[in-house]
Amino acid sequence: MSAPNKSYDPVEVAALSPGELERAQAGALAAIAAATDLDELKAARIAHAGDRAPISLARAEIGALPPAARAEAGKRVGATRAVIIQALALRQAELESERDRRVLVDEAVDVSLPWDRTLAGARHPVTTVGERLADVFVDMGYEIAEGPEVEAEWYNFDALNFPPDHPARDSYDTIFVASPDGRERSGVVLRTHTSPVQIRAMLTRPLPLYVVSPGKCYRTDTLDATHSPVFHQIECLAVDEGLTMADLRGAINAFVAAMFGEGLRTRLRPDYFPFTEPSADVSMECHVCRGASTKPGAPPCRVCRSQGWIEIAGCGMVNPRVLVACGIDPDRYSGFAFGLGIERSVMIRHGVADIRETIEGDMRFSRAFGTEA
Numbered sequence: 001m002s003a004p005n006k007s008y009d010p011v012e013v014a015a016l017s018p019g020e021l022e023r024a025q026a027g028a029l030a031a032i033a034a035a036t037d038l039d040e041l042k043a044a045r046i047a048h049a050g051d052r053a054p055i056s057l058a059r060a061e062i063g064a065l066p067p068a069a070r071a072e073a074g075k076r077v078g079a080t081r082a083v084i085i086q087a088l089a090l091r092q093a094e095l096e097s098e099r100d101r102r103v104l105v106d107e108a109v110d111v112s113l114p115w116d117r118t119l120a121g122a123r124h125p126v127t128t129v130g131e132r133l134a135d136v137f138v139d140m141g142y143e144i145a146e147g148p149e150v151e152a153e154w155y156n157f158d159a160l161n162f163p164p165d166h167p168a169r170d171s172y173d174t175i176f177v178a179s180p181d182g183r184e185r186s187g188v189v190l191r192t193h194t195s196p197v198q199i200r201a202m203l204t205r206p207l208p209l210y211v212v213s214p215g216k217c218y219r220t221d222t223l224d225a226t227h228s229p230v231f232h233q234i235e236c237l238a239v240d241e242g243l244t245m246a247d248l249r250g251a252i253n254a255f256v257a258a259m260f261g262e263g264l265r266t267r268l269r270p271d272y273f274p275f276t277e278p279s280a281d282v283s284m285e286c287h288v289c290r291g292a293s294t295k296p297g298a299p300p301c302r303v304c305r306s307q308g309w310i311e312i313a314g315c316g317m318v319n320p321r322v323l324v325a326c327g328i329d330p331d332r333y334s335g336f337a338f339g340l341g342i343e344r345s346v347m348i349r350h351g352v353a354d355i356r357e358t359i360e361g362d363m364r365f366s367r368a369f370g371t372e373a
Contacts, residue, residue, distance in 0.1 A: 149190060208240035267282075288304070
């Protein structure tokens with residue numbers, strides 16, 4: 001076994017030489033002074049005071065020295081490390097002070113501004129468009145009629161000439177309200193249209209009758225871009241002596257002119273509804289391109305998809321069976337009715353592509369239509 005090295009000179013160890021320690025100190029102080037933010041200072045701390053820093057490696061060499069040489073080397077390394085640590089602490093305080101001053105400037109709050117910074121809301125476009133639709137008919141002498149949203153099946157189907165086996169009576173299309181004993185088919189439904197309001201009006205109001213019935217409806221549709229289980233409808237009903245399809249056409253033309261602009265053509269195509277006979281589908285000329293997009297070479301129209309026409313409603317003459325169910329003599333009185341979805345009117349009028357935007361409750365959607373009273 002060899003004897004301890006009593007003559008080992010610490011100056012001969014490169015990491016512990018005064019010159020090497022001075023160079024390590026100078027490099028550390030330069031890097032600390034050059035740090036412009038706390039992240040750069042953190043990198044300088046790791047590089048010059050961390051476990052792999054030159055001063056730390058030099059400190060590890062002290063253990064290899066003879067006992068008599070360790071004290072002097074330790075003092076030299078400790079003094080150098082103390083200078084670096086002190087420089088880091090001073091630069092840390094300077095950078096934190098600069099950061100705090102910058103935060104005070106960048107995040108300054110004007111306390112003289114109004115304290116209530118909550119954005120003002122807006123009436124929902126479905127509400128405003130529904131009221132506009134109703135106002136069109138009120139201006140023509142109609143009255144507003146309302147009814148319950150939870151409705152007896154007789155008002156929703158039977159009185160409207162829906163046969164017992166009609167698909168609309170199935171639970172796949174209609175939401176039935178459970179009875180107290182738990183049976184689903186209780187004879188009470190969430191109304192699938194606002195037509196029950198018309199039945200109630202014919203049963204309770206004197207003739208002649210001119211009513212418009214806006215309201216909320218429910219069906220078991222899956223929510224997607226064009227369908228919603230909860231939606232709004234508005235329906236018009238007129239019952240008087242001598243009413244014909246010509247009167248219906250005139251009311252439709254007046255409605256289209258008031259809602260979408262003058263000069264738009266309308267067309268009726270045969271359709272089927274249990275509560276009207278004859279029945280028709282109502283389309284209007286596209287209020288954006290006015291049919292020009294159908295011509296060769298014309299730019300496409302996103303509203304009518306370059307078809308020139310937009311389907312807006314269903315209509316027809318009130319079926320005599322409906323009049324009889326309400327105690328009205330069909331030989332003396334006749335009537336017409338037509339209805340449309342209010343969300344669909346919003347989508348047509350304002351170019352909304354997805355019906356889900358009307359029910360998500362996002363205030364930014366409502367605010368885009370203004371704060372109309």
